[in-house]
Amino acid sequence: MTVKQKKRGRPSKLTREAIVLGAKEWMLEQNKKLSIRALASHLEVDPMAIYHYFDNKAALLEAITISIMQGIYTPGNSSSWQMELTKLCHSYLSLLRDHPGLLETLLSMGGEMAGPAEVFRERFDLAIAPLSLEESRKNAALDLLVDYMHGFALALHCAKDKSKLEVSAIERPLALYLSILEVET
Template sequence: MDVKDKKRGRPIRGKDSLDKDVIITTAKALMLEDGKTPSIRQLALALQVDAMAMYYYFKNKEDLLEAVTISLVNEVYSPSNRGGWEGELEQLCFSYLILLKQYPGLLETLLGMTSTGPATVFRSRYLKIISDLNLGDQIETQSLNLLVDYLHGFALAMKYNQSKEHLLIEDIRGPLSLIQRILVKI
Protein backbone atom coordinates (compact mmCIF):
# COMPACT_ATOMS: atom_id res chain seq x y z
CA MET A 1 0.00 0.00 0.00
CA ASP A 2 1.50 3.33 -0.93
CA VAL A 3 0.69 6.75 0.46
CA LYS A 4 -1.88 7.45 -2.25
CA ASP A 5 -3.97 4.46 -1.11
CA LYS A 6 -3.92 5.53 2.54
CA LYS A 7 -6.70 7.54 4.01
CA ARG A 8 -5.57 10.88 5.41
CA GLY A 9 -6.81 12.57 8.56
CA ARG A 10 -8.41 11.00 11.57
CA PRO A 11 -8.10 7.18 11.61
CA ILE A 12 -11.31 5.21 11.08
CA ARG A 13 -12.84 3.29 13.96
CA GLY A 14 -13.23 -0.41 13.50
CA LYS A 15 -12.01 -3.78 14.66
CA ASP A 16 -8.54 -3.17 13.23
CA SER A 17 -8.45 0.45 14.30
CA LEU A 18 -5.31 2.25 15.20
CA ASP A 19 -4.75 3.30 18.80
CA LYS A 20 -1.88 4.29 21.10
CA ASP A 21 -1.26 0.72 22.26
CA VAL A 22 -1.05 -0.61 18.71
CA ILE A 23 1.39 2.13 17.75
CA ILE A 24 3.56 1.55 20.84
CA THR A 25 3.56 -2.23 20.36
CA THR A 26 4.53 -1.86 16.71
CA ALA A 27 7.28 0.63 17.54
CA LYS A 28 8.70 -1.76 20.16
CA ALA A 29 8.64 -4.62 17.66
CA LEU A 30 10.47 -2.48 15.09
CA MET A 31 13.04 -1.45 17.72
CA LEU A 32 13.60 -5.08 18.59
CA GLU A 33 13.98 -6.00 14.94
CA ASP A 34 16.11 -3.05 13.76
CA GLY A 35 18.01 -2.19 16.94
CA LYS A 36 17.02 1.47 16.73
CA THR A 37 14.05 3.73 17.20
CA PRO A 38 11.82 3.70 14.10
CA SER A 39 11.01 6.90 12.29
CA ILE A 40 7.41 8.07 12.04
CA ARG A 41 7.41 7.00 8.38
CA GLN A 42 8.76 3.51 9.16
CA LEU A 43 6.14 3.12 11.84
CA ALA A 44 3.35 4.34 9.56
CA LEU A 45 4.50 1.98 6.82
CA ALA A 46 4.48 -0.98 9.22
CA LEU A 47 0.97 -0.02 10.38
CA GLN A 48 -0.17 0.70 6.80
CA VAL A 49 -1.41 4.17 7.65
CA ASP A 50 -0.47 7.67 6.66
CA ALA A 51 2.33 9.12 8.78
CA MET A 52 0.07 11.98 9.82
CA ALA A 53 -2.20 9.49 11.61
CA MET A 54 0.49 9.16 14.30
CA TYR A 55 -0.07 12.78 15.21
CA TYR A 56 -3.69 12.09 16.06
CA TYR A 57 -2.44 9.99 19.00
CA PHE A 58 0.85 11.72 19.81
CA LYS A 59 1.40 15.46 19.62
CA ASN A 60 4.93 15.05 18.23
CA LYS A 61 7.74 12.54 17.74
CA GLU A 62 9.13 13.19 21.23
CA ASP A 63 5.73 12.38 22.76
CA LEU A 64 5.66 9.08 20.86
CA LEU A 65 9.25 8.33 21.82
CA GLU A 66 8.52 8.96 25.48
CA ALA A 67 5.48 6.66 25.39
CA VAL A 68 7.49 3.88 23.75
CA THR A 69 10.44 4.16 26.12
CA ILE A 70 8.20 4.35 29.19
CA SER A 71 6.44 1.24 27.96
CA LEU A 72 9.81 -0.51 27.62
CA VAL A 73 11.13 0.64 31.00
CA ASN A 74 7.86 -0.51 32.58
CA GLU A 75 8.95 -4.03 31.61
CA VAL A 76 11.86 -3.75 34.06
CA TYR A 77 11.52 -5.63 37.34
CA SER A 78 9.06 -4.09 39.74
CA PRO A 79 9.97 -4.63 43.39
CA SER A 80 7.72 -6.89 45.40
CA ASN A 81 9.17 -6.18 48.86
CA ARG A 82 9.06 -9.93 49.55
CA GLY A 83 12.81 -10.40 49.66
CA GLY A 84 15.68 -8.39 51.03
CA TRP A 85 16.46 -5.07 49.44
CA GLU A 86 19.80 -6.36 48.11
CA GLY A 87 18.08 -9.10 46.07
CA GLU A 88 15.44 -6.66 44.87
CA LEU A 89 18.13 -4.21 43.74
CA GLU A 90 20.02 -6.96 41.94
CA GLN A 91 16.85 -8.03 40.10
CA LEU A 92 16.13 -4.42 39.12
CA CYS A 93 19.66 -3.96 37.75
CA PHE A 94 19.71 -7.31 35.95
CA SER A 95 16.34 -6.73 34.31
CA TYR A 96 17.36 -3.22 33.22
CA LEU A 97 20.55 -4.52 31.61
CA ILE A 98 18.63 -7.35 29.94
CA LEU A 99 16.21 -4.77 28.49
CA LEU A 100 19.08 -2.61 27.23
CA LYS A 101 20.73 -5.66 25.67
CA GLN A 102 17.47 -6.84 24.08
CA TYR A 103 16.84 -3.40 22.54
CA PRO A 104 20.33 -2.31 21.36
CA GLY A 105 19.34 1.26 20.44
CA LEU A 106 17.37 1.90 23.61
CA LEU A 107 20.23 3.23 25.72
CA GLU A 108 21.24 5.79 23.12
CA THR A 109 17.58 6.76 22.76
CA LEU A 110 17.20 7.19 26.53
CA LEU A 111 20.39 9.22 26.80
CA GLY A 112 19.30 11.52 23.97
CA MET A 113 15.83 12.22 25.33
CA THR A 114 14.85 15.51 26.94
CA SER A 115 11.85 14.04 28.79
CA THR A 116 12.28 12.30 32.11
CA GLY A 117 9.37 9.85 32.00
CA PRO A 118 11.43 6.67 31.58
CA ALA A 119 13.92 7.78 34.25
CA THR A 120 11.03 8.47 36.62
CA VAL A 121 9.86 4.84 36.28
CA PHE A 122 13.31 3.47 37.15
CA ARG A 123 13.78 6.01 39.94
CA SER A 124 10.49 5.12 41.62
CA ARG A 125 11.40 1.41 41.60
CA TYR A 126 14.85 2.13 43.00
CA LEU A 127 13.45 4.33 45.77
CA LYS A 128 10.89 1.69 46.69
CA ILE A 129 13.69 -0.87 47.06
CA ILE A 130 15.91 1.28 49.27
CA SER A 131 13.13 3.02 51.22
CA ASP A 132 13.80 1.07 54.44
CA LEU A 133 17.41 2.31 54.50
CA ASN A 134 16.21 5.85 55.33
CA LEU A 135 19.08 7.49 53.47
CA GLY A 136 17.65 10.95 52.95
CA ASP A 137 16.87 12.66 49.66
CA GLN A 138 20.41 13.75 48.80
CA ILE A 139 21.99 10.30 49.36
CA GLU A 140 19.11 8.59 47.54
CA THR A 141 19.64 10.82 44.51
CA GLN A 142 23.43 10.48 44.57
CA SER A 143 23.28 6.69 44.95
CA LEU A 144 20.74 6.44 42.13
CA ASN A 145 22.97 8.57 39.88
CA LEU A 146 25.98 6.40 40.70
CA LEU A 147 24.08 3.19 40.02
CA VAL A 148 22.49 4.36 36.78
CA ASP A 149 25.79 5.74 35.46
CA TYR A 150 27.44 2.41 36.26
CA LEU A 151 24.65 0.41 34.58
CA HIS A 152 24.74 2.61 31.47
CA GLY A 153 28.52 2.31 31.27
CA PHE A 154 28.29 -1.46 31.68
CA ALA A 155 25.59 -1.68 28.99
CA LEU A 156 27.78 0.29 26.58
CA ALA A 157 30.77 -1.92 27.43
CA MET A 158 28.67 -5.05 26.74
CA LYS A 159 27.52 -3.61 23.43
CA TYR A 160 30.88 -2.46 22.15
CA ASN A 161 33.22 -5.02 23.76
CA GLN A 162 35.50 -6.42 21.05
CA SER A 163 37.55 -8.75 23.24
CA LYS A 164 37.24 -12.53 23.24
CA GLU A 165 35.92 -12.46 26.80
CA HIS A 166 32.32 -11.35 26.59
CA LEU A 167 30.87 -9.34 29.41
CA LEU A 168 27.96 -11.04 31.11
CA ILE A 169 25.22 -9.33 33.05
CA GLU A 170 26.23 -11.41 36.07
CA ASP A 171 29.56 -9.56 36.04
CA ILE A 172 27.88 -6.63 37.80
CA ARG A 173 27.47 -8.64 41.02
CA GLY A 174 30.82 -7.53 42.49
CA PRO A 175 30.45 -3.79 41.86
CA LEU A 176 26.77 -3.93 42.83
CA SER A 177 27.70 -5.63 46.10
CA LEU A 178 30.16 -2.82 46.78
CA ILE A 179 27.44 -0.21 46.17
CA GLN A 180 25.10 -2.11 48.50
CA ARG A 181 27.73 -2.26 51.28
CA ILE A 182 28.33 1.47 50.96
CA LEU A 183 24.59 2.19 51.23
CA VAL A 184 24.35 0.16 54.44
CA LYS A 185 27.25 2.06 56.04
CA ILE A 186 25.88 5.53 55.28
Protein backbone atom coordinates in the same frame (compact mmCIF):
# COMPACT_ATOMS: atom_id res chain seq x y z
CA MET B 1 -22.41 9.58 28.87
CA THR B 2 -22.96 8.92 25.17
CA VAL B 3 -22.85 5.30 24.15
CA LYS B 4 -21.16 4.11 20.95
CA GLN B 5 -20.89 7.61 19.51
CA LYS B 6 -19.56 7.00 16.01
CA LYS B 7 -16.46 8.75 14.82
CA ARG B 8 -16.57 11.12 11.91
CA GLY B 9 -14.24 11.21 8.95
CA ARG B 10 -12.24 8.51 7.28
CA PRO B 11 -12.08 5.35 9.40
CA SER B 12 -8.71 4.67 11.00
CA LYS B 13 -6.71 1.48 11.11
CA LEU B 14 -4.20 3.14 13.38
CA THR B 15 -4.16 4.25 17.00
CA ARG B 16 -1.40 5.60 19.20
CA GLU B 17 -1.45 2.31 21.08
CA ALA B 18 -1.15 0.20 17.92
CA ILE B 19 1.78 2.27 16.75
CA VAL B 20 3.60 1.98 20.07
CA LEU B 21 2.89 -1.75 20.20
CA GLY B 22 4.13 -2.24 16.65
CA ALA B 23 7.25 -0.28 17.47
CA LYS B 24 7.99 -2.48 20.48
CA GLU B 25 7.46 -5.60 18.39
CA TRP B 26 9.80 -4.31 15.72
CA MET B 27 12.51 -3.40 18.21
CA LEU B 28 12.39 -6.80 19.87
CA GLU B 29 12.68 -8.73 16.63
CA GLN B 30 15.14 -6.42 14.85
CA ASN B 31 17.18 -5.14 17.77
CA LYS B 32 17.99 -1.96 15.87
CA LYS B 33 17.25 1.71 16.30
CA LEU B 34 13.74 2.40 15.08
CA SER B 35 13.15 4.37 11.89
CA ILE B 36 9.79 5.83 10.96
CA ARG B 37 9.90 4.20 7.55
CA ALA B 38 10.74 0.76 8.97
CA LEU B 39 7.96 1.04 11.52
CA ALA B 40 5.52 2.19 8.85
CA SER B 41 6.24 -0.78 6.64
CA HIS B 42 5.91 -3.09 9.66
CA LEU B 43 2.47 -1.57 10.25
CA GLU B 44 1.77 -1.73 6.50
CA VAL B 45 1.05 1.96 6.39
CA ASP B 46 2.51 5.09 4.86
CA PRO B 47 5.27 6.67 6.98
CA MET B 48 3.41 9.97 7.18
CA ALA B 49 0.38 8.29 8.72
CA ILE B 50 2.34 8.01 11.95
CA TYR B 51 2.65 11.77 12.08
CA HIS B 52 -1.09 12.07 12.45
CA TYR B 53 -0.74 10.53 15.91
CA PHE B 54 2.64 11.89 16.99
CA ASP B 55 4.11 15.35 16.45
CA ASN B 56 7.52 13.97 15.61
CA LYS B 57 9.79 11.01 16.11
CA ALA B 58 10.88 12.20 19.55
CA ALA B 59 7.26 12.25 20.76
CA LEU B 60 6.76 8.72 19.48
CA LEU B 61 9.95 7.51 21.16
CA GLU B 62 8.82 9.06 24.42
CA ALA B 63 5.51 7.22 24.28
CA ILE B 64 7.36 3.99 23.54
CA THR B 65 9.75 4.62 26.41
CA ILE B 66 6.98 5.26 28.90
CA SER B 67 5.24 2.09 27.78
CA ILE B 68 8.36 -0.02 28.09
CA MET B 69 9.23 1.33 31.52
CA GLN B 70 5.95 -0.04 32.87
CA GLY B 71 7.50 -3.49 32.68
CA ILE B 72 10.27 -2.86 35.16
CA TYR B 73 10.55 -5.02 38.27
CA THR B 74 8.80 -3.86 41.43
CA PRO B 75 10.83 -4.68 44.54
CA GLY B 76 8.98 -6.23 47.47
CA ASN B 77 9.84 -7.97 50.73
CA SER B 78 10.31 -11.47 49.35
CA SER B 79 14.05 -11.36 49.91
CA SER B 80 16.90 -9.17 51.23
CA TRP B 81 17.18 -5.60 50.03
CA GLN B 82 20.41 -6.59 48.26
CA MET B 83 18.56 -9.22 46.25
CA GLU B 84 15.67 -6.92 45.50
CA LEU B 85 17.98 -4.17 44.30
CA THR B 86 19.92 -6.65 42.20
CA LYS B 87 16.74 -7.90 40.57
CA LEU B 88 15.69 -4.33 39.86
CA CYS B 89 19.02 -3.59 38.18
CA HIS B 90 18.87 -6.72 36.05
CA SER B 91 15.36 -5.89 34.99
CA TYR B 92 16.27 -2.33 34.07
CA LEU B 93 19.37 -3.36 32.15
CA SER B 94 17.48 -6.03 30.23
CA LEU B 95 14.91 -3.49 29.11
CA LEU B 96 17.66 -1.12 27.99
CA ARG B 97 19.51 -3.93 26.24
CA ASP B 98 16.48 -5.13 24.30
CA HIS B 99 15.35 -1.69 23.12
CA PRO B 100 18.07 0.23 21.30
CA GLY B 101 17.72 3.99 21.63
CA LEU B 102 15.55 3.72 24.71
CA LEU B 103 18.34 5.06 26.91
CA GLU B 104 18.90 8.25 24.93
CA THR B 105 15.18 9.01 24.81
CA LEU B 106 14.87 8.36 28.51
CA LEU B 107 17.66 10.80 29.25
CA SER B 108 16.34 13.44 26.89
CA MET B 109 13.00 13.35 28.68
CA GLY B 110 14.83 15.03 31.51
CA GLY B 111 14.20 15.10 35.21
CA GLU B 112 10.71 16.53 35.08
CA MET B 113 7.92 14.99 37.08
CA ALA B 114 6.49 11.59 36.20
CA GLY B 115 9.12 10.89 33.54
CA PRO B 116 10.32 7.32 33.21
CA ALA B 117 13.48 8.19 35.14
CA GLU B 118 11.17 8.90 38.06
CA VAL B 119 9.82 5.36 37.79
CA PHE B 120 13.25 3.95 38.51
CA ARG B 121 13.68 6.30 41.45
CA GLU B 122 10.46 4.99 43.00
CA ARG B 123 11.52 1.38 42.56
CA PHE B 124 14.92 2.18 44.01
CA ASP B 125 13.27 3.75 47.05
CA LEU B 126 11.19 0.62 47.50
CA ALA B 127 14.23 -1.61 47.34
CA ILE B 128 16.37 0.24 49.85
CA ALA B 129 13.57 1.26 52.18
CA PRO B 130 14.88 -1.13 54.89
CA LEU B 131 18.10 0.89 55.04
CA SER B 132 16.34 4.16 55.86
CA LEU B 133 19.20 6.20 54.46
CA GLU B 134 19.57 9.92 54.92
CA GLU B 135 18.07 11.80 51.95
CA SER B 136 21.23 13.36 50.53
CA ARG B 137 23.13 10.11 50.84
CA LYS B 138 20.29 8.29 49.14
CA ASN B 139 20.34 10.75 46.24
CA ALA B 140 24.06 10.33 45.73
CA ALA B 141 23.64 6.56 45.84
CA LEU B 142 20.84 6.71 43.28
CA ASP B 143 22.86 8.92 40.93
CA LEU B 144 25.87 6.65 41.16
CA LEU B 145 23.83 3.54 40.45
CA VAL B 146 21.70 4.97 37.67
CA ASP B 147 24.58 6.50 35.74
CA TYR B 148 26.63 3.34 36.23
CA MET B 149 23.87 1.28 34.65
CA HIS B 150 23.42 3.76 31.83
CA GLY B 151 27.12 3.62 31.09
CA PHE B 152 26.98 -0.16 31.15
CA ALA B 153 23.91 -0.25 28.90
CA LEU B 154 25.62 2.03 26.41
CA ALA B 155 28.63 -0.26 26.40
CA LEU B 156 26.29 -3.18 25.67
CA HIS B 157 25.02 -1.46 22.54
CA CYS B 158 28.38 -0.18 21.30
CA ALA B 159 30.31 -3.41 21.81
CA LYS B 160 31.20 -5.03 18.53
CA ASP B 161 31.89 -8.42 20.04
CA LYS B 162 28.47 -8.83 21.63
CA SER B 163 29.40 -12.22 23.09
CA LYS B 164 32.04 -10.60 25.32
CA LEU B 165 29.61 -8.44 27.21
CA GLU B 166 26.47 -9.56 29.00
CA VAL B 167 24.22 -8.21 31.70
CA SER B 168 25.79 -10.64 34.13
CA ALA B 169 29.00 -8.59 33.93
CA ILE B 170 27.54 -6.10 36.36
CA GLU B 171 27.80 -8.50 39.26
CA ARG B 172 31.20 -7.63 40.65
CA PRO B 173 30.92 -3.85 40.30
CA LEU B 174 27.39 -4.07 41.67
CA ALA B 175 28.62 -6.04 44.67
CA LEU B 176 31.17 -3.31 45.26
CA TYR B 177 28.40 -0.74 45.04
CA LEU B 178 26.19 -2.62 47.49
CA SER B 179 29.05 -2.63 49.95
CA ILE B 180 28.85 1.16 50.16
CA LEU B 181 25.26 1.15 51.23
CA GLU B 182 26.02 -1.34 53.97
CA VAL B 183 28.53 1.01 55.60
CA GLU B 184 27.00 3.09 58.37
CA THR B 185 27.49 6.84 58.24
